Amino acid sequence: MRANPKILIAGGVFAAALLGGFALYGTGRNLGNLMGLGPTGPCAEAAPTAARLAPLARGAVAAFEAWPAPKPAPALAFKGPDGAPTELSALDGKLRLVNLWATWCAPCKAEMPALDRLQADLGGDRFQVVAINVETRNLDKPPAWFKANGITGLTYYGDPEGKVLPALQSAAGSTGLPTTALVDAKGCMLGVMKGPAEWSGEEGKRLIRAALGEGA
Template sequence: MAQVGPKSIAILVGAALLIVGAVYLIGRGGGNPDDLAGSRVPSPLQALAVGDMANFRAAPEPAAVPAIAFEGGKGQTLTLADFEGRLVLLNLWATWCAPCREEMPALDRLQAALGSERFEVVALSVDLRGHDLARRFFAENGIDSLGFYIDPTARANVTLKAFGLPTTLLISPDGREIGRMVGPAEWDGEDTKRLIEAALSLSAPSANN
C-alpha cells in the first residue's frame, strides 16, 4: 500500500479548510440565493422579500420536502410529518456556526411572538454528537421558547441541499417547501413577521377553497 507523505497530508488538510471556509462564507450570506431557490418567478411571498428578508427566495413551485429524521427534546424520533398542519420555519444551525449563534435569540423571539398551533419555528441543530453543546447554548442564552431538536448525524444538511449554515426553509402545512433563506437574518423584525403572516394567510383553509 502506498504511503501518504507529509506534503500530501498538508494538501488534503488545506483542501478541507477551504471547504469549511466556503461553508462559513455561505453562512455569512456569501452564497447566491438565486442559485438555490431560483425564485425569479413572481410570487406573493417574493414581493415581501425586502429589508431583513431580502435574501429570502420563494420556490418557483412548492415542492415536497425530502424526508428527514431527527430527535426531540425527550430523545424521541421525529420527522417533519409530525408538524403537519402547521407552517414551519425550519432553521438548520450548529453551535460552531457564528452566524447561527447570533440569530438564535431572534428566532426564539419569533417563536414567542407568532408560535401557535398554526406556526412553529423548528431550530434543528446539526451538531455531531452535540446534545450537550446545543443544550448548554440554549441555557446560556435564555432560549426558552424554541423546542429542542437535533440531528446528530447531520444528514439533514445533505438531504435538504443546505450547503451552508444557517439555512432556513419555510414549509407549508402540507409539507412543501415554499421558500428558503441562506444566511442569517433578523427573524423577529417587522419584515419577517409580515412575510410569515402572509404565508399563514396563504395557507389558511379559506385560501385554498
C-alpha cells in the same frame, strides 16, 4: 371543404414535438409550463402562496428566495427534546420555519434570539419555528448553549446522526449554515433563506403572516 395538407402536417409536427417533450421530461409540471398553465404536481396549490411572499422579501429578509414552483420538503427525521425520534411530518398542519444551526456557526448563534422571539410572537397551532441542531459530537453542548443564552421559546431538536443537513441543503440548494426553509402545512417548501436574518423584525413577521394567509 378539404383541409389544407400543409396545415395538417404542421399541426402533426407540433403535436409530435409536444408529446416528445412530455416524454423527455416526464412530468406534468413541465407540460403545464410549456402550455402556459403554470406549475402542476403535488405542490401546485402552494404556488399562489409563494407568489405572495416574493414581493415581501425585502429589508431584513431580502435574501429570502420564494420559489415560483414549490416542491415537497424532504422527509426529515431527527430527535426531540427528550431524545425520542420524531419527523418533520409530525408537525404537518402547521407552517414551519425549519432552521439548521450549530454552536460552531457564529451567524447561526447570532440569529437564534430572533428565531426565539419569532416563535414567542407568532408560534402556536398554525406556525412553529423548528430549529434543528446538526452537530454530531459533544451533544450536551447545544442544549446547554440554549439554556445559557436564554432560548426558551424554541423546542430543542437535534440530529446526532447527521442526516438532516445534507438532505435539506440538497433540497434547498444551499451549502452553508444557517440554512432556513419555509415549509407549508402540507409539507411543501415555499422558499429558502441561505444565511442569517433578523426573523423577529417587522419584515420577517410580515413574511410569515403572508404565508399564513393573514394580512400585514
